[in-house]
Amino acid sequence: MTQLLSVSNLRVGFGRKPEDNEIVHGVSFDLAAGETLAIVGESGSGKSVTALSVNRLVDFGGGRILDGSIQFTRENGSTLDLAAAGEQELTKIRGGEIGMIFQEPMTSLNPVLTIGEQIEESFRLHRGLTGKQAREAAKDALDRVRIPDAARRLKYCPHQLSGGMLQRVMIATALSCNPRLLIADEPTTALDVTVQAQIMALLAELKRETGMGMIFITHDIGLVAGIADKVMVMQNGEAVEQGPLDAVLDAPQHPYTKHLLSAVPHFEAGRATRTDYRRADAPSAAPALKVEGLTVRFPVTGGLLRRQTGAVHAVDGVDFDLMPGETLGIVGESGSGKSTTARAILGLVEPTRGTFSANTNGAARQSGKPVQMVFQNPYASLNPRLRVDSILAEPVMAAGGELNGETHARMRMLLDRVGLPENALQRYPHEFSGGQRQRLCIARALMLNPSVVVLDEAVSALDVSVQAKVLELLVDLQREFGLAYLFVSHDMAVVERIAHRIAVVYAGQIVEIGDAASVLSDPKHAYTKRLISAVPSVDRRKETFEVDTRQVPSLVRPLGFEPEPANWQSFGPDHMARAEA
Amino acid sequence: MQLLRAIFSHSSGRIGGAIVGLYIIIAILGLLGITPHDPLMQFRVDRLHAPDATYWMGTDLFGRDVASRLMLGISQSFIVAFASVALAAVAGIVLGLAAAWFGGWWDGTIMRFMDVLLAFPAILLALLIIAIVGPGTWTSVMAIAIVYTPIFTRVVRGPALSLKTRDFVDAARTFGSSRNYILTRHLMLNLVAPLTVQVTLALAWGLLTEAGLSFLGLGTQPPASSLGLMLADSRNLMEMAPWLLIFPGIAIMIGILGFNLLGDALRDILDPRTRRSVA
Numbered sequence: 015m016t017q018l019l020s021v022s023n024l025r026v027g028f029g030r031k032p033e034d035n036e037i038v039h040g041v042s043f044d045l046a047a048g049e050t051l052a053i054v055g056e057s058g059s060g061k062s063v064t065a066l067s068v069n070r071l072v073d074f075g076g077g078r079i080l081d082g083s084i085q086f087t088r089e090n091g092s093t094l095d096l097a098a099a100g101e102q103e104l105t106k107i108r109g110g111e112i113g114m115i116f117q118e119p120m121t122s123l124n125p126v127l128t129i130g131e132q133i134e135e136s137f138r139l140h141r142g143l144t145g146k147q148a149r150e151a152a153k154d155a156l157d158r159v160r161i162p163d164a165a166r167r168l169k170y171c172p173h174q175l176s177g178g179m180l181q182r183v184m185i186a187t188a189l190s191c192n193p194r195l196l197i198a199d200e201p202t203t204a205l206d207v208t209v210q211a212q213i214m215a216l217l218a219e220l221k222r223e224t225g226m227g228m229i230f231i232t233h234d235i236g237l238v239a240g241i242a243d244k245v246m247v248m249q250n251g252e253a254v255e256q257g258p259l260d261a262v263l264d265a266p267q268h269p270y271t272k273h274l275l276s277a278v279p280h281f282e283a284g285r286a287t288r289t290d291y292r293r294a295d296a297p298s299a300a301p302a303l304k305v306e307g308l309t310v311r312f313p314v315t316g317g318l319l320r321r322q323t324g325a326v327h328a329v330d331g332v333d334f335d336l337m338p339g340e341t342l343g344i345v346g347e348s349g350s351g352k353s354t355t356a357r358a359i360l361g362l363v364e365p366t367r368g369t370f371s372a373n374t375n376g377a378a379r380q381s382g383k384p385v386q387m388v389f390q391n392p393y394a395s396l397n398p399r400l401r402v403d404s405i406l407a408e409p410v411m412a413a414g415g416e417l418n419g420e421t422h423a424r425m426r427m428l429l430d431r432v433g434l435p436e437n438a439l440q441r442y443p444h445e446f447s448g449g450q451r452q453r454l455c456i457a458r459a460l461m462l463n464p465s466v467v468v469l470d471e472a473v474s475a476l477d478v479s480v481q482a483k484v485l486e487l488l489v490d491l492q493r494e495f496g497l498a499y500l501f502v503s504h505d506m507a508v509v510e511r512i513a514h515r516i517a518v519v520y521a522g523q524i525v526e527i528g529d530a531a532s533v534l535s536d537p538k539h540a541y542t543k544r545l546i547s548a549v550p551s552v553d554r555r556k557e558t559f560e561v562d563t564r565q566v567p568s569l570v571r572p573l574g575f576e577p578e579p580a581n582w583q584s585f586g587p588d589h590m591a592r593a594e595a
Numbered sequence: 596m597q598l599l600r601a602i603f604s605h606s607s608g609r610i611g612g613a614i615v616g617l618y619i620i621i622a623i624l625g626l627l628g629i630t631p632h633d634p635l636m637q638f639r640v641d642r643l644h645a646p647d648a649t650y651w652m653g654t655d656l657f658g659r660d661v662a663s664r665l666m667l668g669i670s671q672s673f674i675v676a677f678a679s680v681a682l683a684a685v686a687g688i689v690l691g692l693a694a695a696w697f698g699g700w701w702d703g704t705i706m707r708f709m710d711v712l713l714a715f716p717a718i719l720l721a722l723l724i725i726a727i728v729g730p731g732t733w734t735s736v737m738a739i740a741i742v743y744t745p746i747f748t749r750v751v752r753g754p755a756l757s758l759k760t761r762d763f764v765d766a767a768r769t770f771g772s773s774r775n776y777i778l779t780r781h782l783m784l785n786l787v788a789p790l791t792v793q794v795t796l797a798l799a800w801g802l803l804t805e806a807g808l809s810f811l812g813l814g815t816q817p818p819a820s821s822l823g824l825m826l827a828d829s830r831n832l833m834e835m836a837p838w839l840l841i842f843p844g845i846a847i848m849i850g851i852l853g854f855n856l857l858g859d860a861l862r863d864i865l866d867p868r869t870r871r872s873v874a
Contacts, residue, residue: 360769387769395762399784408780409770455766462770 017087018195018227019045019068024082024097026060026067032078037063039251040082045244047194050221050228052242052259054235054274056477060251061231065197068229069112070096070104086111089194110140113188117200119180123172129183130168136190155186159216178209182216189220196221196228202237206347207504211548214241235274236281236507237550239263247271277478279507281549287530290493291340291514293588301335302465302498303359303385308332308368310351310358314570324572328354330522331577332368336466339492341499343513343530345506345545349569351522352502356468359500360387383413386459390471392451396443402454403439409461428457431494432487449480453487460495468500473508485512506549510534515588518542522569523577528589538583538591601864608860614853622673625666632660634667635818643836653838655828665842668820669850675732675814675821676801679739684794686740687747688786692778694748695755706752709745717742717800718807725813735814739804743797750793751786758782788865795861799854806847822847 026038038060045051055061066072068084084096089111094103108114116122123132133152137143143151149168156164159182172180181201188196198217202210218241221228230241238245239259246256247270255268266272280286309332311325329351336342346352358365386409389395396405406425407417415421426436432453434446443451452472459467469488473481489512492499503509509516510530517527518541526539537543581593602608624630631651632638638658646653652661694705712720721738728734758764758781767777802822808814809823817824822843829839 357765362765362768383769383771385769387766389762389766391762395766397763397781397784399787400780404780408767408772408776412767412770412772412776458766 016047017044018047018049019087020083020085021064021068022083022085024064024067024084025080026063026072026077027080028075028077032080036080037077037251038067041246041248041251041253042082043244043246043253043256045195045227045229047227048221048225049243050230050241051244051246052230052232052238053246053248054232054238055248056233058250059248061248062199063251064248065199065229065231068096068195068197069108069114070099071108071114086195109136109188109193110191111193112195112197113191113193115181115184115188115196115198115201117203119177119184120172122184123180125172128169128171129175129180133168133183133187133190136187140191151190155190156183158189158220159183159186161186176209177205178212181205181209181213185213185216185220189224192224192226194226196226197231198228199231200233201230203232203234207506207550208347208544208548210237210550214550217241234550235263235278240550247274273479277482279478279482279505279511281507281510281551283535283546285531285535286510287534288341288489288512288514291337293337293340293515293529302338302340303336303370303500305335305355305359305370306333306368308355308358308370309366310354310363311366322573324570325575327522327569327571327575327577329358329365331580332519332522332524334517334524334527336498336500338465338498339496340515341492341501341513343509343516344500344502344519345504345509345516346519347504347545350519351569352519353470355519356387356470356500356502359385360468383462384464385466385468386462386464387468387470388452388455388459388472391475392448392455393475395455396451398443400442401439402441402443405443405454406439406458406461409458413462424461425457428460431460431491432457447480449476449484452476452484456484456487456491460491463495464497466498466500468502470502471504472501474503474505481508488512506534506546507551518545523580523592526589526591528586528591532586532589536585536589538585538589540594542591598864602857602860605860605863607856608864611853611856611858611860614849615857618669618673618850618853621666622670625668625670630660630663630666632663634659634663634820636660643832645836646838652842653836655825655836655839656832661825661838661842664820664825665822665846668822668825668843669846671732671815671819671821672802672805672809672823672850675736675739675805676798679736679805680743680794680797680801682736682740683743683797684747684790686744687749688751688783688790690744691748691751692755692782695752695759696774696778696782702752705748709748712741713745717804721804721808722811722813725808730813730816732815732819735805735808738808739801742804743800746797747790747793750789754786754789755782758785791865792858792862795854795858799851799858802847802850802854 022042024038024041025036027033027036029035041064043051053061053065063072063077066075067079079097082097085093086096087093123129130149130152133155134148137148137151152168153164156167161167161179161182175183202213205213217228230238232238242259244256245259245262246253247262247268248254249270255262255266255271262271263275266275308329310329311327313322314324314326315321316323332355334342344352344355354363357363359370403425407421410421411417425439429436429438434450434453443454446454473484476484485508488499491497499512501509501512513530515528516530516533517524518533518539520541526533526537526542533542534546537546582590583593584590602612636659638654640658641650641654642658643656644650644654650660650662652665654660690705694702720742724738724741725734764777764781767781805814805821806823806826809821810827812827815821815824825843826840829843833840
């Protein structure tokens with residue numbers, strides 16, 4: 015293999031005095047043509063700055079390369095030091111020989127131009143194509159990234175395409191001039207897991223076709239297993255470990271790499287599920303929450319008179335029940351209706367139809383709402399102007415309770431249970447870290463001694479190591495208070511660790527429900543299979559994901575549309591899947 | 596206390612705070628009648644007397660002491676400004692919260708009505724209201740309050756709309772918190788900062804509008820004193836007795852400058868985006 019890029023002792027600083035504010039401290043790596051280097055690290059580790067230094071986009075962010083060289087082998091075989099190259103040369107190389115994909119496809123495209131115009135621009139600039147030729151080339155580029163019906167999509171504006179489609183458009187643009195090096199900066203972080211798998215598959219396939227080198231930046235060490243040849247782990251601006259993929263993942267040398275590998279929950283296809291609760295052991299207990307035929311529809315209006323022309327079927331006939339002490343994981347992609355289900359149960363959205371009954375579970379429960387919720391974002395779900403004691407008192411006051419010694423005792427008890435000091439009561443939310451705030455939210459949800467707690471992506475916004483601790487806390491609290499959890503998440507690895515049962519939601523309907531181990535190890539519905547095969551994992555090395563261009567069906571239905579009643583097929587004692595048409 | 600310390604460590608806040616503090620002291624003294632002379636007493640022999648040790652700012656056409664009348668005028672102007680801004684703030688908070696919380700028809704009706712009010716120039720609208728109900732101190736309070744209500748309504752409605760969709764409001768609803776509790780604890784408490792800034796700036800405009808109305812003879816009625824009234828009286832004697840014009844003019848200018856500086860400082864201090872640079 016021929017050498018493509020050789021970076022040695024790269025140092026980058028920011029600000030007016032870049033020497034005093036060094037972000038990247040002497041990073042070196044090599045990349046051959048056709049190879050993929052994954053740069054892994056947490057936010058702030060300097061991984062993006064390192065990659066942006068290669069095409070010198072870092073200059074536009076206020077950065078300066080202080081030292082080191084970036085030897086890039088050009089198409090004609092000559093080498094060029096990018097660290098010292100002038101802006102004119104760089105303009106030719108950017109887009110022409112080095113392509114780039116960004117994290118957020120929604121904001122990387124101009125919303126007022128059609129995607130056709132934006133791809134054509136690249137062909138016009140770098141290849142000198144005009145008019146019809148450029149249009150043809152743009153269509154070919156979209157075909158290449160497997161966008162179905164490419165000729166028609168060229169006339170679409172960015173808002174008419176989904177996130178996955180837009181990321182494909184970005185890749186098409188980046189590849190328009192057959193770059194020899196592609197820099198991908200967290201290209202799938204903003205996307206759903208099945209879409210992420212599609213993009214990863216596409217990148218792997220394109221790399222094979224074109225023989226380009228790739229630098230792939232990610233914070234998710236599970237993701238690199240499928241695509242990278244070499245891995246570089248960065249921490250605080252230094253490359254703490256680098257080497258071939260297998261060596262780094264199987265025999266990590268540096269403690270930070272070990273920490274990264276152990277902190278991330280790995281998806282183990284049903285082998286890591288909890289075994290502390292079985293439905294069969296408590297067959298006669300009354301369910302803590304029973305949901306029947308829950309339906310949420312939002313009207314769609316159109317025409318001159320704004321008459322209702324249809325409805326978005328956000329949740330369509332969802333049934334499940336939840337036993338005390340049990341966790342039901344609800345998994346699905348964004349827009350599948352999993353959060354709407356949770357919000358409808360809490361009364362935040364008005365359900366169109368359906369009943370749900372929550373069991374208060376004996377006289378010991380305080381009056382109040384038996385279902386409580388913990389939200390995704392701990393920074394937004396606490397009023398910044400209220401002290402913690404007021405925050406914790408709110409549910410009690412709302413339930414008509416009084417602020418007496420008993421309430422204070424419960425506050426202190428719960429703070430202690432969630433692992434916060436007693437003096438936290440006199441402090442404000444901004445004095446706590448994200449993980450601590452989420453603990454506060456959990457304590458607040460438990461103030462009324464609920465029987466069911468709805469956790470809507472409750473750990474998704476936390477760092478991986480904090481995530482693990484909060485999950486542990488949730489499991490402990492569940493045992494202690496006999497809580498039933500409704501755990502809504504898109505993260506299969508997290509759900510695997512906390513759920514006893516799993517419901518898979520797709521397009522507003524439950525397509526498969528059952529015992530967690532059984533659903534994850536032996537999925538029956540086609541969508542569940544797709545979802546599970548898309549989860550990246552350290553164990554899934556060099557796995558070739560299948561390029562799949564199916565889109566989620568539209569949830570907008572004409573007025574009066576009713577879905578056909580579900581036809582359930584049973585697979586074992588506690589495992590059902592919807593029969594497919 | 597913390598706010599006061601922050602104001603005095605802010606460069607323009609120090610000046611603005613000092614001016615406003617001084618004016619408030621003068622206004623209180625004026626109200627209590629602790630003035631160099633009786634502001635209504637006419638010293639016939641010393642008519643249009645130039646400023647000296649006895650009459651610090653001279654006397655007017657009727658021989659009344661300008662310094663004493665100025666103190667009374669400042670307290671009069673402050674009462675009108677504070678009362679009208681307080682009324683406008685309360686009305687604006689109620690209307691803005693109602694528009695944001697109920698949305699739909701309420702929002703449309705309230706905000707369109709506020710747009711109509713905003714479309715008129717402030718003085719013109721105040722003139723219209725006074726033309727309907729007749730001149731006087733309390734009608735000018737009403738007029739100024741109505742003129743500034745739309746501004747408070749907008750200042751409240753915007754943030755309230757975004758606060759309403761925040762997770763902590765949703766969380767409060769899941770506990771079953773009452774509407775009034777959510778409105779006061781979750782919405783109002785987070786609106787304190789923008790409202791404080793708005794009240795301070797509105798006081799400056801209130802002062803100016805009151806002076807304008809009195810100048811036109813539609814605000815405070817003689818023999819009571821007000822800054823605008825003193826300016827109006829000085830018009831014909833400008834060349835003969837310039838002190839009649841200069842002192843009330845400077846008093847208005849410095850007062851408005853003080854409130855504006857204080858408002859700017861409060862905005863810097865209370866805005867979380869700039870808070871760090873000050874602290």
